[in-house]
Amino acid sequence: GESVGLHLPTLSVQEGDNSIINCAYSNSASDYFIWYKRESGKGPQFIIDIRSNMDKRQGQRVTVLLNKTVKHLSLQIAATQPGDSAVYFCAERGTYKYIFGTGTRLKVLA
Amino acid sequence: DTGVSQNPRHKITKRGQNVTFRCDPISEHNRLYWYRQTLGQGPEFLTYFQNEAQLEKSRLLSDRFSAERPKGSFSTLEIQRTEQGDSAMYLCASSQTVDGYTFGSGTRLTVV
Numbered sequence: 001g002e003s004v005g006l007h008l009p010t011l012s013v014q015e016g017d018n019s020i021i022n023c024a025y026s027n028s029a030s031d032y033f034i035w036y037k038r039e040s041g042k043g044p045q046f047i048i049d050i051r052s053n054m055d056k057r058q059g060q061r062v063t064v065l066l067n068k069t070v071k072h073l074s075l076q077i078a079a080t081q082p083g084d085s086a087v088y089f090c091a092e093r094g095t096y097k098y099i100f101g102t103g104t105r106l107k108v109l110a
Numbered sequence: 111d112t113g114v115s116q117n118p119r120h121k122i123t124k125r126g127q128n129v130t131f132r133c134d135p136i137s138e139h140n141r142l143y144w145y146r147q148t149l150g151q152g153p154e155f156l157t158y159f160q161n162e163a164q165l166e167k168s169r170l171l172s173d174r175f176s177a178e179r180p181k182g183s184f185s186t187l188e189i190q191r192t193e194q195g196d197s198a199m200y201l202c203a204s205s206q207t208v209d210g211y212t213f214g215s216g217t218r219l220t221v222v
Contacts, residue, residue, distance in 0.1 A: 043214050097166065100152030
């Protein structure tokens with residue numbers, strides 16, 4: 001199958017622990033951000049989004065934090081499961097397009 | 111409707127050959143995007159259509175690349191005279207609004 005993220009930063013966490021994936025973005029004027037995950041053989045899958053007028057947004061087991069002062073996003077995954085193993089990308093919205101970070105590979109250890 | 115569909119899933123071609131990929135977006139989505147992803151990188155924007163109009167093209171899209179969306183539904187991406195550097199995953203996405211995309215599974219191109 002496809003090898004995604006061979007040379008990416010890797011975060012290894014024990015199953016059941018919480019994961020924190022970090023991302024820096026470039027444009028202080030960006031008003032909308034998304035986290036995607038990409039599993040081998042699949043396209044990027046939407047996880048959670050946040051607008052620039054918010055600092056925090058929670059979903060099911062996931063929380064996104066936005067720090068506009070330092071242009072930083074983080075994705076927190078609670079009680080990480082084997083199915084969370086994937087490459088995670090943050091993306092900031094430009095005029096017509098999204099600008100993606102390079103990604104972080106999350107490995108969940110049994 | 112089962113989401114964004116891309117064909118083929120995999121394509122191996124010899125250097126110098128032409129290839130064409132197809133994307134079928136979610137039917138009610140009028141916005142369609144092409145991205146390219148190489149190992150160790152996030153997806154990079156190539157081009158954007160709103161209905162049949164191509165509104166933006168990245169500088170990554172050289173003269174050998176052309177994309178069309180003739181009836182505002184499916185889109186094709188053609189690469190002429192392929193080079194080894196074209197080897198990548200080509201991703202299509204669609205959306206109804208400016209927020210959030212739905213991606214297809216991609217077409218993996220290998221140029222040998």
